[in-house]
Amino acid sequence: MTGNPALAIETHELVKVYGETRALDGLDLTVRTGTIHGVLGPNGAGKTTAMKILATLLQPTSGNAQVFGHDVVREASAVRRRIGLTGQTMALDEDMTGLQNLILAGRLQGLRHRPATARAEQLLEAFELTEVGNRLVKTYSGGQKRRIDVAASMVVTHELLFLDEPTTGLDPRSRSEVWQMIRVLVQDGGTILLTTQYLDEADQMADDLTLIDHGRVVARGTPAELKTSRADGVLEVLLTDPSRRAEAGTLLARAIGAGVDADSDPSRLLVKIPDADQAARALGELARAGISVEDFTLGQPSLDTVFLALTGHSTLDDTREEEAEVRA
Amino acid sequence: MTSSSTQARPAAEFPGRSVPSLQRPPAPGVLFACRTFAWRTLIKLKYVQDHLGTAVVFPVILTLVFTYLLGGAIAGTPGNYLQFFLPGVIVLSLVASSMMSALTLNRDIATGMFDRVRSTPIWQPAVLVGTMGGDVLRYALTSVVPLALGLLLGFRPDGGFAGVVLALLYLQLFTFSVSWLWMFFAVLIPQPTAAAGVVNLLQFILLFGSNILAPSQTMPGWLEAVVKLNPVTHAATTTRGLMHGDLSGGDLTAGLLACAALIVVFATPTALLYNRKQR
Ligand SMILES: Nc1ncnc2c1ncn2[C@@H]1O[C@H](COP(=O)(O)OP(=O)(O)OP(=O)(O)O)[C@@H](O)[C@H]1O
Numbered sequence A: 001m002t003g004n005p006a007l008a009i010e011t012h013e014l015v016k017v018y019g020e021t022r023a024l025d026g027l028d029l030t031v032r033t034g035t036i037h038g039v040l041g042p043n044g045a046g047k048t049t050a051m052k053i054l055a056t057l058l059q060p061t062s063g064n065a066q067v068f069g070h071d072v073v074r075e076a077s078a079v080r081r082r083i084g085l086t087g088q089t090m091a092l093d094e095d096m097t098g099l100q101n102l103i104l105a106g107r108l109q110g111l112r113h114r115p116a117t118a119r120a121e122q123l124l125e126a127f128e129l130t131e132v133g134n135r136l137v138k139t140y141s142g143g144q145k146r147r148i149d150v151a152a153s154m155v156v157t158h159e160l161l162f163l164d165e166p167t168t169g170l171d172p173r174s175r176s177e178v179w180q181m182i183r184v185l186v187q188d189g190g191t192i193l194l195t196t197q198y199l200d201e202a203d204q205m206a207d208d209l210t211l212i213d214h215g216r217v218v219a220r221g222t223p224a225e226l227k228t229s230r231a232d233g234v235l236e237v238l239l240t241d242p243s244r245r246a247e248a249g250t251l252l253a254r255a256i257g258a259g260v261d262a263d264s265d266p267s268r269l270l271v272k273i274p275d276a277d278q279a280a281r282a283l284g285e286l287a288r289a290g291i292s293v294e295d296f297t298l299g300q301p302s303l304d305t306v307f308l309a310l311t312g313h314s315t316l317d318d319t320r321e322e323e324a325e326v327r328a
Numbered sequence B: 001m002t003s004s005s006t007q008a009r010p011a012a013e014f015p016g017r018s019v020p021s022l023q024r025p026p027a028p029g030v031l032f033a034c035r036t037f038a039w040r041t042l043i044k045l046k047y048v049q050d051h052l053g054t055a056v057v058f059p060v061i062l063t064l065v066f067t068y069l070l071g072g073a074i075a076g077t078p079g080n081y082l083q084f085f086l087p088g089v090i091v092l093s094l095v096a097s098s099m100m101s102a103l104t105l106n107r108d109i110a111t112g113m114f115d116r117v118r119s120t121p122i123w124q125p126a127v128l129v130g131t132m133g134g135d136v137l138r139y140a141l142t143s144v145v146p147l148a149l150g151l152l153l154g155f156r157p158d159g160g161f162a163g164v165v166l167a168l169l170y171l172q173l174f175t176f177s178v179s180w181l182w183m184f185f186a187v188l189i190p191q192p193t194a195a196a197g198v199v200n201l202l203q204f205i206l207l208f209g210s211n212i213l214a215p216s217q218t219m220p221g222w223l224e225a226v227v228k229l230n231p232v233t234h235a236a237t238t239t240r241g242l243m244h245g246d247l248s249g250g251d252l253t254a255g256l257l258a259c260a261a262l263i264v265v266f267a268t269p270t271a272l273l274y275n276r277k278q279r
């Protein structure tokens, strides 16, 4: 097989058509081995579809995809020996107990009954589900079901783990526990492909991110790269004298051509700024004009800003431009 | 105040929880895969009241109601009717119970369970084969309950012990065959409620459009013709004949052909549909 050994996932021009819908429209995704890779995108962007193709559950309409160099269509069984999956829809038998569901998951991977049981008990404990382990899953709360479902994809250590919105519906504490477990998996050499609706989660968890929209890649890079490449930073200035805010705003807009927003706090001014040099210039201008500054902070834009900026509009040409911009 | 966010991952707020890594064992063999699904079928028997209901309560109620409420009117005395009806009750309970695994499979496909199974290296047909294997025990239980009740109430099979055992063995074959019919619809129809609706309706037609409750000779000609097309009719005739030791060669052949027809018509399309299934 061709393929780069440093890559866990490599797709080329992946297309999936459902009737009229082009769920994937030429997706090129690469995931480095040993990393947590986040896939972000609005509802219907094609995240689940991509994941299902990679997990050998769906056939692409065209294009190809490789997992550790194995073609997901022609070498599906080789791929299945290396992957684990927690899909977006729950993969539990509600008429079985949580413990039994985990034993079943272990046996599906080839664990004999006794090791599967021992492992299931270990997972129940790690996910704080021991007390409910012997109850039928249909009596579980939503978050308990989700945790069992995530635990079921950890019955053995997979080289590549697909997690489709693993923390949706979890309370902050459970979310952070699931994150912690995912991090440990990567320390052991595993690779994780993760989709999430929580941008802070993507920001903190993922080594690399791919933003997709309408089945195409809109942007890719590390969380830091994405934030600096697309949206501007924000310089927040706290003035000593609130009455000079308007004056300061006009000055900055003229001197450095920056966008300026007033805050609800009358002494605060928000200045969109491309880099630290411009920030220094802005502060210099204020000092020269004799407008004294109480305090300032220079912040990076949040991933939310980037996400909205990149997916908020829909013309294809714009999308291509942005993609080029980010890659450059 | 906003602060510049950093690239380093923050320390876990709730440290200490982690799962030790566990080497993936070699891919499970065919037999182990089948045993896994058989195991699942059997543990569900313990928990799912539906299963227990069809296996125990349903046949008991049916036997009592039909024998004492209607038996006298249909066959003169409840005792007479019981001799005719009891083998039919067993068929009835088994057919009802044979739907359960198909409905489980259908629910698996509707939820993510199907995807999880599909993404593992397990021998995929084990889902069908193993489940049906586990069902053998369930069917044995299902047939023993009405039989024991019948014997208690005065059912006296003229075929003796051997006849009854042969009849039960035949019924295992028949139930296996008819479960392919349900499996077919379970795989064909994606929505669980729709699938359950179709399967229940079909079951109703098969059971009441048969000679389980009354001999087909007593029916109007057109109905008799329809009833004779129903595989359940031939299964009931064969079961009765074996239990009472008066089975004709022709009836036995018809009973076996009914099984063969069900398997030929439904097993292959079900397996093909299942393999191609993508959600
Ligand atoms: N089985 C299907 N039949 C028809 N259309 C489908 C099917 N599955 C997905 N689609 C369509 O394909 C597109 C991509 O769906 P997908 O589930 O991959 O989105 P997603 O990015 O996972 O969205 P979400 O964030 O809501 O989970 C959507 O427009 C969806 O309606």
Ligand SMILES: [Mg+2]
Binding pocket: A047, A048, A049, A088, A164
């Ligand atoms: Mg999705």
